[in-house]
Amino acid sequence: MTEPLLSIRGLRKTYATDKGLLTAVDGVDLTLARGETYALAGESGCGKSTLGKIVAALIAPDEGSVRFDGQELVGLSPARLRPLRRRVQMIFQDPFSSLNPRATVRRIIEEPLIVHGMRGRTERRRAVAEMMDRVGLRADAADRYPHEFSGGQRQRIGIARALILKPDLVVCDEPVSALDVSVRAQILNLLSDLQKELGLAYLFISHDLSVVQYMADKVAIMHLGQLVETAPRAAFWDAPRHPYSQALIRARPNPDPRRRLQDKPILEGELPSPIGKRQGCDFRSRCPLAFDRCTAEAPRLHTLGPAHRAACHLVEGAAAPSDA
Amino acid sequence: MTPVLSISGLRARLRGPDPSAFVIDGLSLQVNRGEVVALVGESGSGKTMTAYSVLRLLPPAIQLTEGEIRLGGQDVVAMETRRLRDVRGTLASIIFQEPMTSLNPLMTIERQIAEMLLTHGKATRQTAPERVIELLELVRMPDPQTRAKQYPHSLSGGLRQRAMIAMALACEPQILIADEPTTALDVTIQQQVMKLLLDLRDQLGMAILLITHDLGVVAEVADRVAVMYAGRIVEEGPVVELLEAPRHPYTAGLLACLPEGVGDTGRLIEIPGLPPKPGSIPEGCRFAPRCPSATELCTRVTPETRTEGVQAFACHHPRMPA
Amino acid sequence: MISRNSLLGRFGRHYPAVAGITLLAAVTAMALLAPVLFPQGPWRMVGRPQLWPGADPRFPLGTDILGRDLLACLFYGARVSLLIGLSATLAATLVGTMIGAAAGFFGGKVDRWLMGFTEIFQTTPPFVLAVVVVAAFTPSLTSIIIAISLVSWPPLARLVRAQFLQLMPREFVLAGIVMGMSNTRLIVTQLLPNAITPIIVSSSLMIASAILLEAGLAFLGLGDPNAMSWGYMIGVGREVLRTDWYITTIPGLAVLLAVLAINLVGEGLNDALNPRSRNR
Ligand SMILES: Nc1ncnc2c1ncn2[C@@H]1O[C@H](COP(=O)(O)OP(=O)(O)OP(=O)(O)O)[C@@H](O)[C@H]1O
Ligand SMILES: Nc1ncnc2c1ncn2[C@@H]1O[C@H](COP(=O)(O)OP(=O)(O)OP(=O)(O)O)[C@@H](O)[C@H]1O
Ligand code: SF4
Ligand SMILES: [Mg+2]
Ligand SMILES: [Mg+2]
Numbered sequence: 001m002t003e004p005l006l007s008i009r010g011l012r013k014t015y016a017t018d019k020g021l022l023t024a025v026d027g028v029d030l031t032l033a034r035g036e037t038y039a040l041a042g043e044s045g046c047g048k049s050t051l052g053k054i055v056a057a058l059i060a061p062d063e064g065s066v067r068f069d070g071q072e073l074v075g076l077s078p079a080r081l082r083p084l085r086r087r088v089q090m091i092f093q094d095p096f097s098s099l100n101p102r103a104t105v106r107r108i109i110e111e112p113l114i115v116h117g118m119r120g121r122t123e124r125r126r127a128v129a130e131m132m133d134r135v136g137l138r139a140d141a142a143d144r145y146p147h148e149f150s151g152g153q154r155q156r157i158g159i160a161r162a163l164i165l166k167p168d169l170v171v172c173d174e175p176v177s178a179l180d181v182s183v184r185a186q187i188l189n190l191l192s193d194l195q196k197e198l199g200l201a202y203l204f205i206s207h208d209l210s211v212v213q214y215m216a217d218k219v220a221i222m223h224l225g226q227l228v229e230t231a232p233r234a235a236f237w238d239a240p241r242h243p244y245s246q247a248l249i250r251a252r253p254n255p256d257p258r259r260r261l262q263d264k265p266i267l268e269g270e271l272p273s274p275i276g277k278r279q280g281c282d283f284r285s286r287c288p289l290a291f292d293r294c295t296a297e298a299p300r301l302h303t304l305g306p307a308h309r310a311a312c313h314l315v316e317g318a319a320a321p322s323d324a
Numbered sequence: 325m326t327p328v329l330s331i332s333g334l335r336a337r338l339r340g341p342d343p344s345a346f347v348i349d350g351l352s353l354q355v356n357r358g359e360v361v362a363l364v365g366e367s368g369s370g371k372t373m374t375a376y377s378v379l380r381l382l383p384p385a386i387q388l389t390e391g392e393i394r395l396g397g398q399d400v401v402a403m404e405t406r407r408l409r410d411v412r413g414t415l416a417s418i419i420f421q422e423p424m425t426s427l428n429p430l431m432t433i434e435r436q437i438a439e440m441l442l443t444h445g446k447a448t449r450q451t452a453p454e455r456v457i458e459l460l461e462l463v464r465m466p467d468p469q470t471r472a473k474q475y476p477h478s479l480s481g482g483l484r485q486r487a488m489i490a491m492a493l494a495c496e497p498q499i500l501i502a503d504e505p506t507t508a509l510d511v512t513i514q515q516q517v518m519k520l521l522l523d524l525r526d527q528l529g530m531a532i533l534l535i536t537h538d539l540g541v542v543a544e545v546a547d548r549v550a551v552m553y554a555g556r557i558v559e560e561g562p563v564v565e566l567l568e569a570p571r572h573p574y575t576a577g578l579l580a581c582l583p584e585g586v587g588d589t590g591r592l593i594e595i596p597g598l599p600p601k602p603g604s605i606p607e608g609c610r611f612a613p614r615c616p617s618a619t620e621l622c623t624r625v626t627p628e629t630r631t632e633g634v635q636a637f638a639c640h641h642p643r644m645p646a
Numbered sequence: 647m648i649s650r651n652s653l654l655g656r657f658g659r660h661y662p663a664v665a666g667i668t669l670l671a672a673v674t675a676m677a678l679l680a681p682v683l684f685p686q687g688p689w690r691m692v693g694r695p696q697l698w699p700g701a702d703p704r705f706p707l708g709t710d711i712l713g714r715d716l717l718a719c720l721f722y723g724a725r726v727s728l729l730i731g732l733s734a735t736l737a738a739t740l741v742g743t744m745i746g747a748a749a750g751f752f753g754g755k756v757d758r759w760l761m762g763f764t765e766i767f768q769t770t771p772p773f774v775l776a777v778v779v780v781a782a783f784t785p786s787l788t789s790i791i792i793a794i795s796l797v798s799w800p801p802l803a804r805l806v807r808a809q810f811l812q813l814m815p816r817e818f819v820l821a822g823i824v825m826g827m828s829n830t831r832l833i834v835t836q837l838l839p840n841a842i843t844p845i846i847v848s849s850s851l852m853i854a855s856a857i858l859l860e861a862g863l864a865f866l867g868l869g870d871p872n873a874m875s876w877g878y879m880i881g882v883g884r885e886v887l888r889t890d891w892y893i894t895t896i897p898g899l900a901v902l903l904a905v906l907a908i909n910l911v912g913e914g915l916n917d918a919l920n921p922r923s924r925n926r
């Protein structure tokens with residue numbers, strides 16, 4: 001078997017807050033193949049960005065391992081990390097804070113090339129011009145500053161900056177959440193075209209399931225720092241196994257005027273706090289199927305099929321015997 | 325029966341050297357008792373400014389130049405300030421997108437709601453606390469006695485929005501204007517809040533003007549929909565007809581570019597380009613530069629709004645009816 | 647042409663700032679013209695001591711207790727005051743920026759250590775500290791500049807640190823880290839350019855406080871005995887304050903006007919550089 005592009009094992013990250021220890025990522029395992037899009041979905045504060053930043057080596061985890069193309073990233077010295085950085089890039093959510101306000105568009109896109117020692121100004125300029133053209137920025141944009149652009153245009157600049165180094169993996173942290181629907185479609189199409197052309201793998205973070213459905217080959221649902229279900233696209237949409245996945249899919253508002261909110265079942269109840277120790281299943285306060293065992297014991301991830309895992313006591317019986 | 329809210333021919337412009345910088349450009353809309361009307365449009369189309377005009381809350385940079393706004397039959401535009409203060413809260417109230425910045429961080433939830441009741445003479449110092457708890461129960465705030473004593477920062481986003489709704493409902497308005505009330509919330513919480521609003525509508529008979537850019541939410545809750553583009557309503561109609569058979573190419577485009585619109589492998593439909601900015605609205609139909617059906621006529625002549633069946637739209641080349 | 651929204655355009659519409667810059671230009675002209683107009687220098691006793699202004703047309707501002715021409719002294723004083731103000735500010739800005747940048751960038755232990763160090767300086771009143779430092783060395787231009795910069799950098803360090811702490815979590819900085827920028831490059835190309843506005847503004851104000859500090863030191867007799875400064879002039883007039891108050895008042899006014907001018911310019915810079923005031 002070939003080495004996966006990204007392999008995450010037992011990742012944990014906590015933050016010390018004045019109310020106690022906050023567990024942002026709690027024992028996450030994930031494997032991402034070359035050229036694949038793995039979507040990471042879940043509600044606000046569940047730890048998606050934290051996980052994304054660990055993969056991009058922006059923050060260090062407390063425990064666990066991140067192997068990128070066979071190389072362990074956790075604990076690597078900044079000098080050893082630098083050549084690998086070229087291959088893992090990131091696209092950010094906020095098109096207004098993700099670009100240096102004091103740099104021109106050309107400078108922003110050229111910067112990665114300078115950092116990685118690409119010689120020759122003309123050569124760099126050519127690469128920048130090509131990239132700008134590729135992401136749909138007009139050539140006359142090069143000498144302007146970020147504040148002169150709309151959100152969608154800025155996101156194109158951010159994409160150009162991330163892709164100019166020809167990375168293998170791009171962590172996309174809610175890349176279209178701040179954009180209007182008409183512009184969102186433009187950016188999503190661009191991202192999937194570029195993926196095909198350049199053979200990119202995406203770790204695609206989004207809280208919007210319709211975007212996930214469009215983009216993802218595999219889906220991971222995160223809840224309070226843990227993955228509660230991971231599945232290939234077909235299995236996820238046709239037969240989601242975790243009650244939380246099922247609830248999220250049901251909750252997704254879709255533009256069908258015959259499916260009214262008043263007729264839909266909705267999740268009631270509040271989320272437990274991510275601070276301090278927790279017992280049992282984290283979802284039980286909102287789970288319509290919760291029973292005694294959910295209070296006493298936290299479910300572990302059960303393997304249900306190829307790349308399909310769910311962490312719920314109710315799937316235990318259906319789990320494949322060889323729990324890897 | 326007179327509508328709760330009726331806007332006609334509203335225009336508002338950015339103050340400044342450019343006399344044509346209209347952010348609202350000839351907008352007419354009616355909301356009837358007990359009705360949920362959704363005002364949909366992309367960022368910058370003028371939804372919030374429309375809502376602000378209704379309560380005369382426009383920022384100093386924006387000036388109402390033309391048009392009529394009637395709340396429960398009363399003319400808001402000409403209303404004197406004292407009367408206006410009465411109207412805000414009792415006839416119409418508004419909830420905002422960001423529940424954190426619209427609650428006072430230095431006051432307990434109880435104080436803020438009580439303040440609202442006291443200013444409008446809906447309660448006395450003695451009766452206010454009890455009424456506050458009633459209101460918090462009405463919006464299904466869990467553990468209202470404890471929450472009443474807390475400050476906004478110790479509440480989650482969903483609970484804060486509930487507190488905002490309780491405050492908005494304190495004086496039993498006839499219409500609630502909700503400006504993207506759930507955009508900052510997770511889907512599951514969003515549904516709780518929207519369901520609450522619908523239940524309250526049934527219970528209290530108030531109308532809701534729901535401002536949103538999310539057609540999914542519109543499909544779930546609205547009775548009638550008005551689609552706004554660059555300061556104008558380009559299409560309006562009952563939710564089922566409008567979403568299932570949109571007549572205006574912009575409405576159709578908005579629906580088509582949603583990820584739900586494609587099969588498992590297809591590409592997303594794009595609306596090319598960007599909405600125009602106030603001051604650079606194109607001649608003729610303002611959507612023409614981005615419109616797939618545009619002809620030479622569209623770039624010259626502004627289409628009038630016309631009604632066919634239950635839908636009204638402003639387009640020279642409408643799509644086929646269902 | 648200067649457009650309405652260019653930096654100069656914005657600055658020019660700020661009338662107090664224009665007044666400030668005019669005054670400041672006058673002071674600079676005095677400093678530059680001193681050797682041309684008064685080739686004999688400020689120290690020569692040229693006339694009767696304690697001549698009131700206007701009493702002798704050769705000395706429009708009169709003479710001091712040793713019969714030196716006050717006008718010449720004022721011109722030469724502008725040289726020294728500006729020199730000290732600018733050099734001390736430059737040094738303090740460099741030190742303050744470096745310490746603040748390091749604290750904000752590295753955070754954690756480095757931050758605690760550097761901020762503890764900064765605090766030591768801030769707990770002593772700056773003037774007292776400056777007096778102690780100058781007294782410890784022999785008073786000279788160099789020791790005065792060192793003393794003034796030593797007491798002036800801490801507020802700047804705090805400012806730069808605060809700016810950096812605000813910028814560090816911004817996504818364009820994260821993007822810089824992801825693309826593999828070295829720390830120096832990150833600081834120089836991403837962080838400093840975005841923190842430069844408040845640095846420029848508070849440095850410009852620092853020039854004023856440096857001039858004041860120098861005047862204070864010289865007044866106490868801790869000035870460089872070989873440098874004719876406004877502070878020295880004020881010190882000289884101290885003993886005859888009751889009878890010949892003009893000897894202290896004239897240089898005092900000069901200090902006041904110079905400080906005022908710099909403050910006006912600083913305010914103007916602040917408004918002009920601040921993006922929030924741009925599209926008014
Ligand atoms: N630097 C930090 N210090 C303390 N707590 C933090 C820090 N960064 C994140 N957290 C907390 O960690 C948890 C996970 O945060 P994270 O940003 O990863 O969530 P997310 O899933 O990306 O949420 P969102 O959808 O809102 O972006 C949250 O409870 C958050 O408050
Ligand atoms: N305070 C203000 N000063 C100047 N212009 C403003 C102000 N507020 C809004 N505008 C402008 O008015 C127009 C309409 O803005 P409005 O806030 O109504 O849009 P919106 O439809 O609510 O958008 P969003 O979905 O982003 O909330 C925009 O072009 C906006 O730039
Ligand atoms: S009027 Fe013309 S340009 Fe405007 S929406 Fe209709 S077809 Fe398109
Ligand atoms: Mg996030
Ligand atoms: Mg708005």
